[in-house]
Amino acid sequence: MTEKRRDEFGLISYLTRRHPTPLPLAKRIEVGNGDDAAVVAGRSGYNWIVCCDAMVEDVHFKRQTMLPHDIGHKALASNISDVAAMGGIPLFYLVSLGLPRTWNEEEVAGIYDGMAELASQHNMALIGGDTVAVPGPLTLTVTVLGEVEHGLALRRSSARPGDSIFVTGTVGDSAGGLHILLQERWGVANIPDEWSALAACHRQPEPHVQAGRILAESGQRIALNDISDGLASEAWEIAEASGVQIVLNEAEIPLSDELIRYAKTSGKDALEWAFYGGEDYRLVGSIAGEHKEEISRAFAAENLSLYWIGRVEAGKAGVLLKRSNGEVTLLPKKGYNHFSEEK
């Protein structure tokens, strides 16, 4: 398949030019791009982490809300975030791009740039990929390989009664940003300065790799999940996987000043975005109450945010919300698909 082959080397040579392989990783690549498969060396004492996620036009993003650069960034970021949520270090990535003929070369280069810049920030190396022309929406599938010390991977199922619940950053910003980007009077290239930081949270989320590493290296029993589908849905996953009840305190859910201001301006509910918006890529998890102080200090030492937002109790698996007025209600589980009619 000639066309595929041509594009394949185009993508790989472009990305390699833009972002040379970091030296410590180059030593671990026995066979890199351009052969049938990549061959890479593991490190003694570590296990491999693998994940693969697809981003599809008009399902996960619209061109109205994301520049090509953002699309590349986010497709890689969501996979890096999955590695962070296991407590791991992202290392290598492979890219499979299904490209409709309606995208021009400059736009495709933008997608690659978005990936190359984020990969470079995380010292990752591209080890494979291809591009194929498709008669449908743009589909960007990224596979990421990372590593984590034997026995230190952080699962969703490790929460126990008595744990405290934390989140590593403000939540809802990405959904607020999407709301801004969907306003027809602005469009992605023309957001007012006042709201551009919120829009950036949606367009170029930063995966919390360093936070995940602090948690894994603590050696404590920690449940962990990344926020791709909204805080409610992720807390439910931990509750169900661990067989515990999680109680979140409404007053402690961290909301950014910008989000609160924008929600007020637009007549929306910032908390609704925090619980059901998703794509914040913060980490949410639980740790035994007695280790709260120690973990808080470790985060502070690295100038990283950490918010304590609730606790784990024995009881039927699920997530409760303690309102600021003291009322306790069940927090519904489901997230929503931004672009689908099904809510």
Next chain:
Amino acid sequence: MTEKRRDEFGLISYLTRRHPTPLPLAKRIEVGNGDDAAVVAGRSGYNWIVCCDAMVEDVHFKRQTMLPHDIGHKALASNISDVAAMGGIPLFYLVSLGLPRTWNEEEVAGIYDGMAELASQHNMALIGGDTVAVPGPLTLTVTVLGEVEHGLALRRSSARPGDSIFVTGTVGDSAGGLHILLQERWGVANIPDEWSALAACHRQPEPHVQAGRILAESGQRIALNDISDGLASEAWEIAEASGVQIVLNEAEIPLSDELIRYAKTSGKDALEWAFYGGEDYRLVGSIAGEHKEEISRAFAAENLSLYWIGRVEAGKAGVLLKRSNGEVTLLPKKGYNHFSEEK
């Protein structure tokens, strides 16, 4: 994203039910399906092999020529074949399915069955995946992880003047099979017995993992490639990666009796299919002439086919064909896209 989530667990629970994780692999899975990412243990003395390939409806297959079962089989087979072409052992796989609403549940189950059966034959374990509804053609992206002993991975760039060229099975059968499947008078479910074996070569190709292992375990310097794009194109890749000239002998190219018979019946050229048809998933490679006997014996001992079809010479990188009448011509490089107007 509720819909994604529902489908995600559907795919994984279906595949796990149909095909339980083989015990030796279960021990190496620290975290399997259902968390943010999978965590697997490497083996001391081995490197990891990784590849990822997408199969798109109307680009790589048509529903007219492939049953759902075939689609699942082939998407996994092409990735296993890439591992085989490195001399490796396939172990784990992840699946990302972009599913249009026009496919019903029974058809989707067929795709999963095709993957589960092939994975079971190769003792592989599913460690991740998701399904997302898409507004476009069906896209099936498979990531395979395998392993190979340190230093034994077989590259395309290892051919040297004096080597002999081999192929591990007949070539062109898949393209002949596709020609049969494209005949409107039959269709995929109604191929005459006489041609059903050829059609099966196209629908359910068998990756040559055992052949790749014999070659890797020999410890010899061997160049290797799998035939996804046709013998000509793959030989060109070896020639260019190694900087050598390859001379193939027309009379020695292995063609099956069925292919010769079908080509005659339909007024087509079997050799054209062999060189430019692709998707045979045999292995083509080169080894120093002095090791021909030893490798032939090793293949014979396992009842595996091996054909010697040419030799490597010094000279400008490229592939020549020595015709049966003694004439030597340049064998054009390019393969073709079955369904595209661009040949």
